[in-house]
Amino acid sequence: MNKPVTPKYMVVHGEILKRLKSNHYSVGTRLPSEESLAGTFKVSRVTIRKSLEMLVDAGYLASRQGSGYHVNCLSPQRETCLASFTDAVLRKGRVPGAKLIGIDVPHPDPPEDISDVFDAPVARIHRLRTVDGEPELLVSTWVPTDLVAGLAPDAFPEFGPDQSILRILSDRFNLAWSRACETVHPCAAPNDVAEHLGIAPGTPILSVACTAYDDTDLPVFHDQVFRATPIVFNLSRSARKTDPI
Amino acid sequence: MNKPVTPKYMVVHGEILKRLKSNHYSVGTRLPSEESLAGTFKVSRVTIRKSLEMLVDAGYLASRQGSGYHVNCLSPQRETCLASFTDAVLRKGRVPGAKLIGIDVPHPDPPEDISDVFDAPVARIHRLRTVDGEPELLVSTWVPTDLVAGLAPDAFPEFGPDQSILRILSDRFNLAWSRACETVHPCAAPNDVAEHLGIAPGTPILSVACTAYDDTDLPVFHDQVFRATPIVFNLSRSARKTDPI
DNA sequence: CAAGATGATTAGTAGATACAGATTGATTAT
DNA sequence: ATAATCAATCTGTATCTACTAATCATCTTG
CATH class of the missing domain: 1.10.10.10 (Winged helix-like DNA-binding domain superfamily/Winged helix DNA-binding domain)
Known part of the structure; x- marks a missing residue:
C-alpha cells in the first residue's frame, strides 16, 4: 500500500x-x-x-x-497524432465523432511495416474520425493483443469526450507510453481511403504514422492516419529554449 | 553600453x-x-x-x-522548417548543399498568400537544398525588403555550415523571431517543382509553409518548402509534461 | 555461492532568504 | 497638462539548507 x-x-x-x-x-x-x-x-x-x-x-x-x-490561451497544443484529436476539436468548439469501422483481435494479416514493429500478435482498431459529422481522419490503431485483453466495440463510443484513443488506452487498458516517433508522408489517396474521406481517389493526402514506446523501449501502439487536411503547428519560444539556431 | x-x-x-x-x-x-x-x-x-x-x-x-x-543523444531536434535543415543533415553525417535559383528584391508579383501576410514589399530567395548532391527541398523564403538591406547572392554559400537560412537571417541581418506557425499540406507536384526535385509531375509531395513573428507579432519571414520525403518527429516525455491526455 | 540486508551515493522535492532588474502607478516639478 | 522622478510591486537569479526516495555496490548470512 x-x-x-x-x-x-x-x-x-x-x-x-x-x-x-x-x-x-x-x-x-x-x-x-x-x-x-x-x-x-x-x-x-x-x-x-x-x-x-x-x-x-x-x-x-x-x-x-x-x-x-x-x-495566454487555453489550447496550446501542437497537432500531432499524440495530441488528442478529440480534445483539439473540442477546443475549437466543434463536435468530434468516431465511427468504428472494425476491430480485429488479432488481425489475421498485418502489413509488413506493422509486423516489423511488433513481435507479438496485434489487434487493429479501424475508425473514421469526424468533425461536425464530416469525415476528417481515417485511423488504424495497432496494439499488441496481450496489452488490450477484453477489447470490444463497446470501448469505443461514437460521441463524447471518451472517444479519444489515447484516453481509452490509458484509462481502460492502463497503457502508458513515454516516447514516440511520428512521420508525415505524402501519398495519393487509395480507393478505400478516398471513399471513407469523401474525396476523389488519387488526391494527394497526408499519411501520418506514429509508433509509441514505453519506458523499456518496447512498442506499445502504432497509429496510422490518413487525412486530406493540413497539419498545423504553433511553435513558440520555448520550443527552442536550448540550442538556438 | x-x-x-x-x-x-x-x-x-x-x-x-x-x-x-x-x-x-x-x-x-x-x-x-x-x-x-x-x-x-x-x-x-x-x-x-x-x-x-x-x-x-x-x-x-x-x-x-x-x-x-x-x-542520451546529440541531435534531439524535431524536424520542422524552423529546425535548421543544414544542421539536421550534418548531424546525420551527410553533406548539405544549397543551389541558389534566384533572388528577387523586391519580388515583382508575390502570390496572394504572401501579400496577405506582409504589408510591405518583400524579397524572395529561391533555393534548392540538396543532400549528398541529391535534391531534397525546394525552398522559397520571403522577407520584407527593409529587413534585409543589401541582400545579394554572395550571402548564400552553396556549401558549408553558413548556408542555413536561419543563421544567415539572424547573423547577417540581425533578424530575430520568437513565435511561428507551421502548416503541412499534401499536394501534387507542379511541373516546375517536379523538375527541380527530379520527380514525376503530379507525384504527391509535402508543402510546408511557415511564418515566423517577432516579439511584437509582426511577421518577420515566411518559408515555403516543397519536399517529396517524409517529415520525422521524435516526441519525448517532455512534450507532454503538462496536460497529459 | 547466492540471496538478502546495508550503507553510500545521487537525484527529487521543498523551504527561507537576498538581491537584481523590469514594470507600473502615484507623486512632484515644470 | 505634461514630463520627470520616485517608490512600490513583481518576476528573475542565486545560494544555502534539509529531508526524501531511488539506485548501486558491497558486505553479510544462510
Whole structure:
C-alpha cells in the first residue's frame, strides 16, 4: 500500500490549470502575484514558481518580469497524432465523432511495416474520425493483443469526450507510453481511403504514422492516419529554449 | 553600453552543451553528479540543476533518481522548417548543399498568400537544398525588403555550415523571431517543382509553409518548402509534461 | 555461492532568504 | 497638462539548507 505521493508543485499545477479551464482566471487577465499564490496554496515561492513555469512552457501563461503572469490561451497544443484529436476539436468548439469501422483481435494479416514493429500478435482498431459529422481522419490503431485483453466495440463510443484513443488506452487498458516517433508522408489517396474521406481517389493526402514506446523501449501502439487536411503547428519560444539556431 | 549579463545557468548550460558536442562526455556515459558539477562550475546545486534540466527537456540528457544524468543523444531536434535543415543533415553525417535559383528584391508579383501576410514589399530567395548532391527541398523564403538591406547572392554559400537560412537571417541581418506557425499540406507536384526535385509531375509531395513573428507579432519571414520525403518527429516525455491526455 | 540486508551515493522535492532588474502607478516639478 | 522622478510591486537569479526516495555496490548470512 505505498501511496504514490504527488509532489506539491504537481497538485498546484493541476489546480491552477483547472481554474484556467473553468475561466476562474480568464484569457488576457493577470494572475495574482507569485507571493500571493504561494499564500493561497500554502506553499513556498519556489514551488509556485515551478508550477507556473510548467504552465508557461506549455503555453498557457506568459510571464513578464515586473509585470506578472498573463493568461495566454487555453489550447496550446501542437497537432500531432499524440495530441488528442478529440480534445483539439473540442477546443475549437466543434463536435468530434468516431465511427468504428472494425476491430480485429488479432488481425489475421498485418502489413509488413506493422509486423516489423511488433513481435507479438496485434489487434487493429479501424475508425473514421469526424468533425461536425464530416469525415476528417481515417485511423488504424495497432496494439499488441496481450496489452488490450477484453477489447470490444463497446470501448469505443461514437460521441463524447471518451472517444479519444489515447484516453481509452490509458484509462481502460492502463497503457502508458513515454516516447514516440511520428512521420508525415505524402501519398495519393487509395480507393478505400478516398471513399471513407469523401474525396476523389488519387488526391494527394497526408499519411501520418506514429509508433509509441514505453519506458523499456518496447512498442506499445502504432497509429496510422490518413487525412486530406493540413497539419498545423504553433511553435513558440520555448520550443527552442536550448540550442538556438 | 549596458552589457547584457548572461545568467549563470545559461553559461553553464552552454558549456555543458559544448562539452557534449565535443564528445567530452560521450553518448551512453554518465555525467558527474550534480554536487560535483556544481563544484566544477562554482555554482550552487540549484543552479546546476536548472542547466541540466534544460538539457533534459531538450532531449540531450536523461536523469534517473539515484543513478545520475545519462547522455542520451546529440541531435534531439524535431524536424520542422524552423529546425535548421543544414544542421539536421550534418548531424546525420551527410553533406548539405544549397543551389541558389534566384533572388528577387523586391519580388515583382508575390502570390496572394504572401501579400496577405506582409504589408510591405518583400524579397524572395529561391533555393534548392540538396543532400549528398541529391535534391531534397525546394525552398522559397520571403522577407520584407527593409529587413534585409543589401541582400545579394554572395550571402548564400552553396556549401558549408553558413548556408542555413536561419543563421544567415539572424547573423547577417540581425533578424530575430520568437513565435511561428507551421502548416503541412499534401499536394501534387507542379511541373516546375517536379523538375527541380527530379520527380514525376503530379507525384504527391509535402508543402510546408511557415511564418515566423517577432516579439511584437509582426511577421518577420515566411518559408515555403516543397519536399517529396517524409517529415520525422521524435516526441519525448517532455512534450507532454503538462496536460497529459 | 547466492540471496538478502546495508550503507553510500545521487537525484527529487521543498523551504527561507537576498538581491537584481523590469514594470507600473502615484507623486512632484515644470 | 505634461514630463520627470520616485517608490512600490513583481518576476528573475542565486545560494544555502534539509529531508526524501531511488539506485548501486558491497558486505553479510544462510
